[in-house]
Amino acid sequence: MKQLKFFAAALMFAGFTAQAQDSNNPWAVSFGVNGVDTKISAEGNDKPNFVQLANANKNWNILPSVSYLTVSRYVGDGFSFGLTGSVNKIDRWIERVPGTESTDMVYNPGDLSYYGVDATVKYSFLEMIGTKWLDPSLHLGGGYQFVGDASAGTVNGGAGLTLWFTEQVGLNFTTTYKHSFDDNRMPNLDVPTHFQHMLGLTFKFGGKDTDGDGIYDKDDACPETPGLVEFMGCPDTDADGIADKDDSCPDVAGLKEFNGCPDTDGDGIIDSEDACPEVAGTKIMNGCPDADGDGVADKDDNCPQVKGPKENGGCPWPDTDGDGVNDKDDKCPTVAGTVANNGCPEVSEETIKKLNDYAKTILFDSGKSSFQKQTFPVLEAITAILKEYPNANFSIEGHTDSQGADALNQKLSEARAAAVKDYLVEHGISTARLSSVGFGESKPIDTNKTAKGRANNRRVEVKLVK
Structure with missing residues (x-):
């Protein structure tokens, strides 16, 4: 008994930290003293009177050891079903003193053994009142009691x-009114109507948390990967406020x-699709x-x-x-020309006249195709023009x-x-031209009857x- 009181006190000293979520931990085991x-069934006390709890020191039968065990299962909407086994020793039997209306007589009926097996349906008000640690409840049920x-x-x-x-983990106190239908009230012959009070520890269990992140699998959107409460149990590896399962870049x-x-x-293009991720640019680029x-x-x-x-x-x-025709389109990129002539200079009538003025002065040896010496400057001038x-x-x-x-x-x-053509080719004019x-x-351009005319021809x- 002392050890149980010490353990309960230590837990209370640790502080109230969280409520039990029956839907997460559906099973519970309670044990302690009962x-x-x-007195309730003594003559004149045939109605429940919870004020009697104040008389625990003289009316209660207490076995100073762990004397009850309850196993219960949460079934939903605040309801749970439980089965309790308890043991005690009746050495305080309450009787009303004959001829009185309020005087009780306490005596030992012979250290009667007490065993109880009870089934209970309990309703918890925990969610209704909205606290995290205070859990009041009501319960109904039935059982079978052995007294002596x-x-x-x-x-x-x-x-x-x-x-x-x-x-x-919680500290639990329960009081139960057990109504017996025995007509008489004799030790070893009848089971009296009575109160049974229990004080003990309750342990909830059965919740499954596969990834160990403190969020039960039924509420965990990522039950096999440790995560955070704010993301329903899913991780946020890069801590950007977006759960990995919804994050296209979970590591960055x-x-x-x-x-x-x-x-x-900040150019509106994510880094993985941005050819210049550190310099703002445009989508088209x-x-x-x-x-x-x-x-x-x-x-x-x-x-x-x-x-x-x-x-x-x-x-x-x-x-x-600089003739206005780009080199790539200019057939004469180093000589200024006209756009109409693909960047090449256009040969004017004046240029043709000048060429022919020179050509008329080309002199050949008589009856031959060889040039006279004074003709070479003329040929050089024609070459330069071409x-x-x-x-x-x-x-x-x-x-x-x-x-x-x-x-x-x-x-x-x-x-x-x-001969003229050959000279021009030899001096840099393409033969293709x-x-x-x-x-x-x-x-003829003149008469052949005079020396002058023949010279012109x-x-x-x-x-x-x-």
Whole structure:
């Protein structure tokens, strides 16, 4: 008895910390001491009178050891069903003194043994009153009592109070009125109507917490993984306030609007999808900036401050000759030209006239295709002009006067035109740009009857091929 009192006092000193959740811990075991009071059935005391509890020191029969055991099971909505076994010794039997209305006589009927087996349905007011530690209750039931040589069934009813020290440990006090239907009241012959009071410890158990996180499996959304109460038992590994089961990035702290994923640069694109996670950018650039707005991300832009096409690494196309035609489209990138002529200079009529003015002064040895010495400066001048128009094609035409045989004149004109072409090719003009043809004496520009006229007809002409 002393040990039980000491244990109860120690638990009370530890403090009231939590209520027992019967739905989580459906089983309970209670044990402690019980007291049996027979005064209620003494003549003139045929109605329950709970004030009699104050007379425990002279009316109660108490066995100074653990003398009762209750096993109960929570069944829902505050109700539980229990079975109690108790043992005691009746050495205080209460009788009313004959001829009096209030004087009791206490005597020992012979240390009668007492055994009780009782079934109980209990209702707890714990949830109704909303406390965490104070648990009042009412109970009804029935049982079978053995008192000395007598035995009888009883109808039971009573009340209880449990003070929960922890979620699963409490101190319990119960008083039960046990009504016997025996007509007489004789020791060893009858079982009297009586009160039975119990004081003991109650232990709740049976709750399953697989992951050991303090949250029972039935309330645990992640029963096999330790978690937090605020997330119904699920973990939040990165401590970002989003449970791992709802977190797309459970190992890295993030934002709720991104399902728990981080957006370090705050550009609205999560880091895992951001090609530049530490520099704010745009969605169209996969999270990277584009300072010049040319559609090429700065990290890939060779000219991040100047607009340029992607094909040129984000830089503007060069226009080496400054003619308004980019080098990539300019067929003459180092010579200024016109857009209409793909960046190449256009050969004007004035240029053609200038070429032909030079060509008319080309002198050949008589009857041959070889040049006279004074002709070379003229050929150099023609070469220089043709180099100014690298994209233009020209035809070199040879002509003779009418003296001599036609066949010879035709052959001579062809040879002289070819000689000019060969010179130009040898001095840097692409052969693909040049062609030569001879017309003999067939296209005179002057009369062949005078020396001057014949001199004019012996000529080389340069024509633009379009």
